[in-house]
Amino acid sequence: MGFDRSQSATYLAGQLARVFSRSLQKRAASLGFSPGQFPVLLELWQEDGLTQKQLLDKLEVEQATLANTLSRMERDGLIARTPHPSDKRAQIITLTELGRSLETSAVDAAAEADSALFSGFRSFERELMMEYMRLIIGNSRKA
Secondary structure, three states, X not given: OOOOHHHOHXXXXXXXXXXXXXXXXXXXXXXXXXXXOXXXXXXXHHOOOXXXXXXXXXXXXXXXXXXXXXXXXXXXXOEEEEEOOXXXXXXXXXXXXHHHHOHHHHHHHHHHHHHHHOOOOOHHHHHHHHHHHHHHHXXXXXX
């Protein structure tokens, strides 16, 4: 009896993550950001001027992953880093004008990606799926 990937929630979740990322990538590339940068942009659009530690706490990613993402975002002109006024080890991360200007189009691109992937779902099915995903994410934080 072999492993049946179609019955593995972990395998299927990985596949879902890939297809959602690909769907956003198709739309994001022309706008100048990548799916990996989108969570950082969302946080900074909500509250600009965070430290890397604050972003780490909000995004729940590895420090090295965030450091690389921020370096690419700085290279691409989406963010700027300035010294923290009272903590010499920290930097304040702020959106550039380019980073701020992407908000509407990037959020629209993400909504289009969602809509494409939920094509054929009735609204209650989509809401139920979203609720199940939130429950699983909540459970993972307890485990």
